[in-house]
Amino acid sequence: MHRRMKVKAALAGLAIAGGAAVAALAPASPALGFFSPPLLLEIHVNSPATLVAKGASAEVTLQVECAGARTASVDVSLTERAGSQIASGFGSTEIGCTNANQTVLVLVIAQPGKAFKKGTAVADGTISACTRRFCGSEQDQRTIDLGR
Numbered sequence: 543m544h545r546r547m548k549v550k551a552a553l554a555g556l557a558i559a560g561g562a563a564v565a566a567l568a569p570a571s572p573a574l575g576f577f578s579p580p581l582l583l584e585i586h587v588n589s590p591a592t593l594v595a596k597g598a599s600a601e602v603t604l605q606v607e608c609a610g611a612r613t614a615s616v617d618v619s620l621t622e623r624a625g626s627q628i629a630s631g632f633g634s635t636e637i638g639c640t641n642a643n644q645t646v647l648v649l650v651i652a653q654p655g656k657a658f659k660k661g662t663a664v665a666d667g668t669i670s671a672c673t674r675r676f677c678g679s680e681q682d683q684r685t686i687d688l689g690r
Contacts, residue, residue, distance in 0.1 A: 544609075544629065546584055547667050550602070557631060561567065563654065564682060573583060574663065577600070577613045578646050579609040579675050580609070580610050581609070581611060581616065582607065582609040582610055582641075582663045582668050582673060582676045583606075583607070583608055583665050583670070583671060583678055583679065583680040584605075584606060584607040584608075584617065584643075584668045584669070584679050584680060584681055585605070585616070585668065585669040586605040586606075586667075586684045587602065587604055587618070587665045587666075587667040587682050587683075587684050587686060588602075588603040588604060588605060588686070588688035589684070589685075589687050590599060590666075590687035590688065590689045591603070591620070591650075591663070591665070591686055591687070591688050591689070592688075592689060592690070593658055593659075593660065593688055593690050594606070594649070595637055595685070595687065596657075597629075597650070597652065597657030597658040597659055598652055598657055599649050599650055599651045599652060599658070600620055600631070600632065600649075600652075600663075600688055601647055601648070601649055601650075602618045602620065602633070602636065602647070602648050602649075602650055602665060602667070602686075603645060604616060604618065604645070604646045604647075604667050604682075605643060605644070605645060605646075605649055606637065606643075606644050607641075607643050607644065607648050608637065608639035608640070608641075608644075608669065609639060609643065610642040610671075610673055611639045611671035611672060611673055612638070612639060613636055613637065613638055613673070614634070614636070614637050614639055614669050614670060614671035615634060615635075615636055615669070615670045616634060616635050616637055616646055616648060616668070616669050617632070617633070617634040617648075617667070617668045617669075617670075618633050618634070618650050618665060618666065618668075619631065619633075619646045619650070619665070619666045619669045620632075620650045620658065620663045620664070620665055620666075620688075621663060621664045621666075621690065622638075622658055622659070622661060622663035623661075623662070624656050624657070624658065624659050624661075625668070627655075627656045629652055629653075629656040629657060629658050629659070629663075630652070630653050630656075631651050631652040631653055631658070632643055632650060632651070632653075633648045633649045633650035633651060633652045634648065635648050637658075638664065639671065642647070648667075658690055659688070660689055660690060661687075661688055662685055662686065662687055663685070663686055663688050664683065664685055664686075664689065665683065665685070665686045666681065666682075666683045667682045667683075668680070668681045668682075
């Protein structure tokens with residue numbers, strides 16, 4: 543009886559190993575690729591950003607790439623120490639996905655209470671898009687210069 547259990551365990555192990563080998567060597571179904579086009583999203587926040595209207599906003603330039611979707615949303619937030627306070631703001635725009643590298647300018651409006659000033663800020667850029675089957679996003683965070 544003990545020998546029978548060893549034989550069954552060995553056969554089960556061979557079946558699992560054989561199934562794994564077939565799964566690893568078998569090509570992926572072409573229908574999956576046809577119905578699920580790849581989504582490519584890339585974003586890079588450029589420095590410097592330009593102060594606008596005496597610091598009420600800042601123009602942030604980004605390099606983005608989007609493929610596999612019709613449109614994408616590009617969002618940018620800035621956070622800067624301004625004296626003993628924090629100045630922060632947010633801006634966004636929608637772009638058409640061109641399957642090529644694009645330069646995008648986003649106007650980031652400072653929150654009420656504190657304007658941006660010349661110096662450095664932390665920028666957080668995100669690009670998001672959806673296909674028919676799924677959504678994705680990419681993010682770039684970096685310290686940038688704010689200038690006039």
